[in-house]
Amino acid sequence: MPLVDNDRDAHWKTKTPASNLAGELDSLSRRLETLFSDARRDCSHDPSVCVGEFVAFDDATPAPVSTNPHANSQGLTVALTPRKRFTDLILARVTRQACEELVEEQRQAERLREHGLLPRHRVLLHGVPGTGKTTLAEAFATELGLPFCKVLYHRVIGEQLADTIARLWRVFDAVRQFPCVLFFDEFETLAKERGDRSDETGLQRAVSTLLTQIDDVPWSVVLIAATNHLELMDSAAWRRFQLRLDLPKPSFEHVCEWLTRLGADLPLPARYAPERLAEHLCNPSWGELEEFTMGVRRRYVLAGTEARVEDILEERLQQYNTRFVSAY
Numbered sequence: 001m002p003l004v005d006n007d008r009d010a011h012w013k014t015k016t017p018a019s020n021l022a023g024e025l026d027s028l029s030r031r032l033e034t035l036f037s038d039a040r041r042d043c044s045h046d047p048s049v050c051v052g053e054f055v056a057f058d059d060a061t062p063a064p065v066s067t068n069p070h071a072n073s074q075g076l077t078v079a080l081t082p083r084k085r086f087t088d089l090i091l092a093r094v095t096r097q098a099c100e101e102l103v104e105e106q107r108q109a110e111r112l113r114e115h116g117l118l119p120r121h122r123v124l125l126h127g128v129p130g131t132g133k134t135t136l137a138e139a140f141a142t143e144l145g146l147p148f149c150k151v152l153y154h155r156v157i158g159e160q161l162a163d164t165i166a167r168l169w170r171v172f173d174a175v176r177q178f179p180c181v182l183f184f185d186e187f188e189t190l191a192k193e194r195g196d197r198s199d200e201t202g203l204q205r206a207v208s209t210l211l212t213q214i215d216d217v218p219w220s221v222v223l224i225a226a227t228n229h230l231e232l233m234d235s236a237a238w239r240r241f242q243l244r245l246d247l248p249k250p251s252f253e254h255v256c257e258w259l260t261r262l263g264a265d266l267p268l269p270a271r272y273a274p275e276r277l278a279e280h281l282c283n284p285s286w287g288e289l290e291e292f293t294m295g296v297r298r299r300y301v302l303a304g305t306e307a308r309v310e311d312i313l314e315e316r317l318q319q320y321n322t323r324f325v326s327a328y
């Protein structure tokens with residue numbers, strides 16, 4: 001499968017050099033991006049349509065939801081305000097570069113169009129559960145300063161295929177008028193392999209409709225689909241995506257980087273220095289890693305002045321190693 005290659009193995013146990021210059025450039029580029037995003041948002045949207053209704057978005061503070069009737073396509077999608085940026089995520093170099101390039105193309109769309117080119121806007125993310133597909137899709141929305149519109153399958157998929165097809169039309173019709181990141185999670189649910197094309201079943205018609213719609217999405221709508229099951233997806237569907245990223249579990253080096261962040265907030269004993277702690281966490285996904293470190297942080301806070309980090313880590317590792325593990 002021609003997914004963008006990830007340099008996970010090459011990075012295993014190697015160090016990434018950090019420089020102050022890189023940090024300064026990063027901070028400058030973030031400021032410019034914020035200015036750009038604000039300008040873009042102001043131009044693209046009618047501010048009167050955003051109201052302060054809230055739903056839980058992550059475990060930080062709740063995020064505002066746009067109730068714009070176009071944005072939420074009559075209840076078939078929900079528009080959330082994303083917070084994570086690319087710089088909040090630990091990504092393989094090639095993955096980060098590929099993501100930044102797409103964002104740059106979107107920002108420089110006018111320049112590209114002057115030369116008869118269009119920015120890419122269809123992204124397929126593949127990876128086992130907890131490898132950051134949803135988080136990366138959200139980060140795209142943050143970087144682009146666009147609402148993050150998630151398709152709600154429980155509303156879109158009806159008992160009758162005709163209903164599902166009609167609702168998909170509504171989703172695409174709505175977002176066509178509204179620049180956003182349109183996110184399809186578990187995309188294989190909709191874009192199932194059609195099998196024998198000579199037998200035109202309802203499923204085939206539904207997938208054909210979906211493909212036509214994907215082709216017609218304007219470049220100002222960034223369509224991001226995520227799947228754990230590439231093998232179930234219709235091959236004509238995944239070929240539509242201009243950027244296809246395989247998101248692996250974090251490399252050993254990335255696990256160390258993550259644990260170093262933990263070490264910045266609480267005193268890790270030498271026995272559980274990041275590299276040594278990483279060796280205890282056998283091949284975690286980002287989700288598992290995050291859950292482990294959140295667990296440590298929670299116990300540390302609740303233990304108060306009695307907190308012994310070494311004991312907490314030992315206990316959390318015990319629980320981590322006896323956790324239920326999926327087939328992945």
Ligand SMILES: Nc1ncnc2c1ncn2[C@@H]1O[C@H](COP(=O)(O)OP(=O)(O)OP(=O)(O)O)[C@@H](O)[C@H]1O
Pocket residue numbers: 088089090091127128129130131132133134135136228286287290
């Ligand atoms: N590259 C990353 N760097 C740091 N943290 C990450 C990264 N990717 C994901 N995470 C964290 O890991 C957790 C799981 O990520 P996420 O829910 O996006 O995975 P997913 O691939 O969408 O999983 P699923 O297939 O189960 O939907 C998130 O809470 C996120 O904060």
Ligand SMILES: [Mg+2]
Pocket residue numbers: 133134135185226
């Ligand atoms: Mg997800």
